[in-house]
Amino acid sequence: MPLLVEAGWGGLVQYPWSITWTDISRYVDTQKAGVSITRGASDELSETQPGTATLRLDNADGRFTPGNPASPYYPFVRRNAPIRVSVAIMPTRTGAAPYPMAMLGDDFDAERVNTTRWPTVYGSAVQVDGRARIQCNPGAFSGFLTAREWTLTGSKVTAKLAKVPAANGSSTGAASMWVQSTTAGTRIGWTYNPATGVLYAHSQTGFSDAGQVPLTYSAIDHAWLRVRESGGTVYWETSGDGFIWTVRRTLATPAWVPAQTHALEFTGTRTGGTGDYVEWDLLGAEVRPRFWGMVNQFPVDWEGLVSTVTVTCTDLFKRLNRLPALRSMLAQEILHQDVPGVGDIVSAYYPLTEPSGSAAAGDISGGGCGALAVTQVGSGGTLDFGSDGLPDTGDTSATFTPASATQGKYLTGDLGATFQANSAAYPQTIELWFKTTTAGRAILGLYEPNLDHQYVLALNGSGELVIEHTEAGGTLTVYNSARVLNDGQWHHIVHDGYTSKQLYIDGVAGPFTLSVVNTTALRTLHIGGYRGARLFNGQIAHVAINHVTGYIGSVISPDHYEAATTGYSGEPADERIQRLARYAGLSSVTVLGSTHDPVASQGPGGSSVVARMREVEATESARLYAERDYYGLAYQSRDVRYNPDPTSETFTIDYADLETRQVQLADDDQKLVNIVEAARPGGATQRVTAPSSILAFGEYEQSLNVLKTSDNSVLDAAYWLVSRYANPGPELREVPVEAYTMPNYLDILDADISSYFSVYNLPAQAPASTLRVTVEGYTETLKEQSHLIQFHTSASLNDTVWVLDDAVYSVLDSTTRLAY
Known part of the structure; x- marks a missing residue:
């Protein structure tokens, strides 16, 4: 599980598409301190909080000292530097040859080349600083070559292009990643020409490809390269982070691909000029982002002569929270045309x-x-x-x-x-x-x-x-x-x-x-x-x-008339969130779900953009949070959680596989609500009660001020709250998992806010042998060969809604809650 920590030196978080990322993973302390990350909310009634990350960096050469002109990152070691954290899960080869190419993996972190994986290393190719370094020297070839025991059909090969060679006076050159057939010159892959700065997606026969697709190389967009075969089509794809991929070329699968076993080769050469090298890393890695944000500060600490820098980082809510109070909606519209x-x-x-x-x-x-x-x-x-x-x-x-x-x-x-x-x-x-x-x-x-x-x-x-x-x-x-x-x-x-x-x-x-x-x-x-x-x-x-x-x-801008006269009252909640995001300089919001009620005006100024977004979130019983894989917001409508489908759970886990010293089944009055007094701007104040709950537990009252456009909608929101929490059942609120040791590690990493999973084989004292929970947030600590995730969860049953004549969702007094 290589930890991938990258800094965007000199970049600005508000322009994420222009950031060139630098891998600083080798300086992160993963033995003792590890990387700690928090995300989401503690429960479903709390707001999501700004995500944070904490990590300690080795500063022996002063590279992380702010203002140090000797730092290779000078002068960009400064507050608000962009940073992102991911894990790269390396594949394991199992079974007998031929193996699917997705099982071919190497992080190149060992002290020497793995000769079982790379029986042929030729020319001046070496493994150094955690990378495969392939020389591109005039008139010579260098490379790493596997045995012929791999297949591409229904599989893929992925690698990080960590460094490209410079032109250095060459007339042409090639730094390549090839899936080789049994016929010389028949191959599929990627080639970078340092003389022209062009990256090519190739399918060659006889060392030639009339349909090659050239791309002007970008260190930002082409940091990762992949070749994938699926359903009779070969895909050439690039990525900036190893997680989100863009298709650059497609081609009907050549006949030799399913008919043969292949070898993978990294190779380099050039004509004329002086030598340089290409570096590859994280071959076969499955990348899962864990954090995207900015560094708050770079405090330099010493213990004797040993220098470290422990940085704390915050996601984009840091920037949103420090924005000044908004002007009126009309003024904001004029300023953001x-x-x-x-x-x-x-x-x-x-x-x-x-x-x-x-x-x-x-x-x-x-x-x-x-x-x-x-x-x-x-x-x-x-x-x-x-x-x-x-x-x-x-x-x-x-x-x-x-x-x-x-x-x-x-x-x-x-x-x-x-x-x-x-x-x-x-x-x-x-x-x-x-x-x-x-x-x-x-x-x-x-x-x-x-x-x-x-x-x-x-x-x-x-x-x-x-x-x-x-x-x-x-x-x-x-x-x-x-x-x-x-x-x-x-x-x-x-x-x-x-x-x-x-x-x-x-x-x-x-x-x-x-x-x-x-x-x-x-x-x-x-x-x-x-x-x-x-x-x-x-x-x-x-x-x-x-x-x-x-x-x-x-x-x-004729619609500014509406901004001033109605404050866009009546527009759907998801459109309001996107409008507010535009005021904050965000180009888009990922909207999840389909239930978006109309919301009232927020026309006058004076409050922050986050405060206004939170008003919409509370009005809609929705979820607003920062993405963990890029600089953006996600907004979930409440129907994302309706009636979770057991067949689409993110993962399941045996109780015995939990860190059971921290598992707790809660049954208290923390969430109990049986009286709601609700109001909207310019509307009626209304009261909803749950008499049986009041009789059993006493009065638990909550006020609800929402941006609804009708009194009926206010009443619906109040009934929804009372129906969910008049008598909440026992629930697992904390589910700790040592994810690294789990065979479904990737599935566990995919769990995010509002994902759900089941814990089964619970002890006999539990109210049921299996409990399904919804993720509200988590804290995690990543160390060498350890990834402990403490999920903050709620009972998925709280979000069940009535479905006519359904065996599960129309049970009287149990799952007869009307959807809101």
Whole structure:
């Protein structure tokens, strides 16, 4: 069981696809300290906690000392360095030859080559530092070659490409992994050419393959290579971690593959230049990720002259928990109008939420636009911040009260050279909110310094919204929406300046599509008037201007109307979780399950993204946690746990195989709930009770505040809680397993949050000979030839739901719980 610990020196966890991982496993203390990992929750009524990992590193040469310029990892030994922990389970050869190739394994950690496994080692090939090192020298071949006793049919061969050779002046070269037939030059495998930096998926006959598939080599994406045969097809696959695989080529299985036994060969050579080598590791390993996160710190300790660094690490919840409180949902949507492959595209954003008495309004887009100053025209009038804003946002707005159309105050500012350059290169989308009863006024204006290009959003004398613009030469064009908007209500305006040229008013496309509006190189922004005239009388909020650099397409934001007016109330819970994840900079969430009720608004700001996600999780009796194999979140709906199918248990285990000194059957009132008082925002407060439970055990009350959109849904949630915990039965809460010694080790490692398994052959004192449990979390300690996992579990019976006429799930007073 090699432990695989990798650090992403210089990488950022928020950009996991760009991290190049460095194997630091050889420095981890697996003899005494081991690696300790925690994950999940203690029980099904508790929230999942941030996952942690602790490991001690040998720092004899100072490589893990922060700020040490002699470290090979300098200057990236620093807090928040990405780290991941996996175990690599090596195969065991059993039975008689020919053997399936999946049984061929070698971690290359022994002091010398295993000559039984590699009877032929030729050229300058050696085994060193836990790897097979194959020289790629000019005019010579080196390699490791097995005996011909393996078969690929229905099997696979996997290896970690730990180091590729440099070009070193060669005209061509080859570092290869081949499944060899009995005919010279007929083979399947992978070849890397150091002269070109290209990785090839090969199926050669006579040393040639007209259908070879070339891949520009990536140390990130091609760290692991695999050849697999299944059902008459050969697959060439690559992986960045040895766990998640990508198919790069497929081919109908050549006739020689099922007809022959094979040898596996690692080989290297080159033409010209100077020598180098390729290194292979973990041949045949089955990788199972255990932790993905970041290092909190690198504390250097000494015992005499012996230096170690014991690092503690936390999964992505560390980053999520330190994010600042969210703004309103509307503001978050504006700030995160991301375009695939481009990212956030807001260029200037003035929410106008400054406190009363402020003399300027600031840009919060991060694009470097200047502040907008309160500017006096003539005399009189006021401009103040802090007025009531849009109802569902909790945000304030700016109020403009001029003495006349030409006497008062408005906002002006220089948006800067970067904004102007983007405006010259790309059209813009403009959006804002306003409220007024006065016609004939300008809401917003933009212009370039020489006034050749100008753009104005205004109300004409009839209160209709109009767009005015001038192109080079100063010709004025006016587009009239024919929509009267000076009705004293808040209105949302979006002008899509991209390919559609559409105008949206209150989330609905306007009565026309604008012709091309070529107002470029805009730089100066006026809000609440334009160039000293048509001073606005009313309120304005959330002015945003977007440029999508390098992107051609239509990017519009009419749905921001819903963000401000409803806070997306009624959207399914899984969509809300993904929306919140986007606010946190996560591109996606793995959604498991299919029951996703509508949730209420979380429109106003002030709470953290994790707090909002937890509100949704609690509302839905769901599970939210960090993935253990990459930088991402998983969200499980409650139906993931409904009626676990015995045929799909993750594993089963005999009671005798547990670490039985720590097994406990609990029957207490820790989870007992027989009275629930439940409420929702703006809804009724309702009470659900379980009279028989109250009579037997007394009152155990719990409050439930959920983001439901109807009172009936609140009642359903309350009944679900009471039906599960009015009289919880005895349960195994801790199941400790020395997994390394188990023949189903891989199955045990696959168990994660909400997985279930059965413990059978329980002692006679148990309420049943077999108990099925659901995994809520675990703690584990990995050492040399030891992997102790303490599963925190709950009774799977708590999640059974009624199925009509089912022999198991329609038992009166036992499994008649209605699904929620």
